Amino acid sequence: MPGLPPAQIATLYRAACLAELDALKPGNVHAFAAGHRMAVSDFVASAEVSAPPLAAAGARVGARVLGGVAATREAVGQNTNLGILLLCAPLARAAERCESVAAVLADLDARDAQDVFAAIRQANPGGLGQAGRHDVAEAAPPSLLDAMSEAASRDAIARAYVDGFADLDAIGLPALAAARGAGLGPTWCTTAVHLAYLAAVEDSHVRRKHGPEVAAAVRARAEAVRTEIDLRTEPVAALLALDRALKARGINPGTSADFTVATLFAEALRAAA
Known part of the structure; x- marks a missing residue:
C-alpha cells in the first residue's frame, strides 16, 4: 500500500502546528497570550517554513530535522520548533513510506545522528547543559539511538526514540x-x-x-x-x-x-x- 504524498504530509503538519497555537496551553505561547519573548507569529512562520523539509520526499529523519531547524532559524532567528521536528520527522517518514514508526527508528543510521546533532547545535535549546556521553557539542556517535538512550532518563523526546513513541x-x-x-x-x-x-x-x-x-x-x-x-x-x-x-x-x-x-x-x- 502506498504511503501519503509529501504535499499532504506537509499540509497535515502545518495544520497540527497551527491547531496547537490556537489552543490555550498554560505556560506556552498560544493565541490567548504570548510569552517568553516569543509571539504566535514566530511559530506560524516556523510551521510554514519547516513544513517542506519536514515532508521532503525520500528524506531521512535527520535530514528532515536539520532542514526544518535551518529554515526556522533563517525565518525567525530563534529556536521555536526543535522538539516538534524531532518528534514529527519519524512520523512523517513513516507516513510517506507506509511503515511503522518502530521500523523508521530501527533504520536510523550515522547520517541521521550527524544531522540531528547538527540541528540541536544550530537550534541551541535553552537549558541543554552538558552530557557525560554523546554530548551534542562533540562529534555525533555512529548510532542516534545510542545517544537517545543515553538521554532518555532526563528527556522525554529522547525517550520517545527509545520506546517507539509510547507516550503518544x-x-x-x-x-x-x-x-x-x-x-x-x-x-x-x-x-x-x-x-x-x-x-x-x-x-x-x-x-x-x-x-x-x-x-x-x-x-x-x-x-x-x-x-x-x-x-x-x-x-x-x-x-x-x-x-x-x-x-x-x-x-x-x-x-x-x-x-x-x-x-x-x-x-x-x-x-x-
Whole structure:
C-alpha cells in the first residue's frame, strides 16, 4: 500500500502546528497570550517554513530535522520548533513510506545522528547543559539511538526514540479521543491533550531549566487543575491564571507542547492513511 504524498504530509503538519497555537496551553505561547519573548507569529512562520523539509520526499529523519531547524532559524532567528521536528520527522517518514514508526527508528543510521546533532547545535535549546556521553557539542556517535538512550532518563523526546513513541499511544491519543467523545471543540481538545501530558509526565524543558523540584511541582499542579476544571465549560479565566503564574516565573512547558503537536499530527496521519 502506498504511503501519503509529501504535499499532504506537509499540509497535515502545518495544520497540527497551527491547531496547537490556537489552543490555550498554560505556560506556552498560544493565541490567548504570548510569552517568553516569543509571539504566535514566530511559530506560524516556523510551521510554514519547516513544513517542506519536514515532508521532503525520500528524506531521512535527520535530514528532515536539520532542514526544518535551518529554515526556522533563517525565518525567525530563534529556536521555536526543535522538539516538534524531532518528534514529527519519524512520523512523517513513516507516513510517506507506509511503515511503522518502530521500523523508521530501527533504520536510523550515522547520517541521521550527524544531522540531528547538527540541528540541536544550530537550534541551541535553552537549558541543554552538558552530557557525560554523546554530548551534542562533540562529534555525533555512529548510532542516534545510542545517544537517545543515553538521554532518555532526563528527556522525554529522547525517550520517545527509545520506546517507539509510547507516550503518544499512552497519553496523547487517548486524551484526544476522550476529549472528542466528551463533545469538546477542536481547540479545547488540543488543550485537553496538552494538560494530559503536563499532568502525566514531568516536562523535560522545565526540568532542564528549573530543576526536578519545579518540574514535579508543575506536573502536580497540572494534575490538580485537570480535576478542578471542566473543559466543557471553556474555563478561559482559570487557565489564563495558571498561564500567567507560570510565565511570571519564566516556566515554559515546551516539551508538553511539542508532544501535543506530535499527537495532532500522528492522529491526522493515521486518519489520512
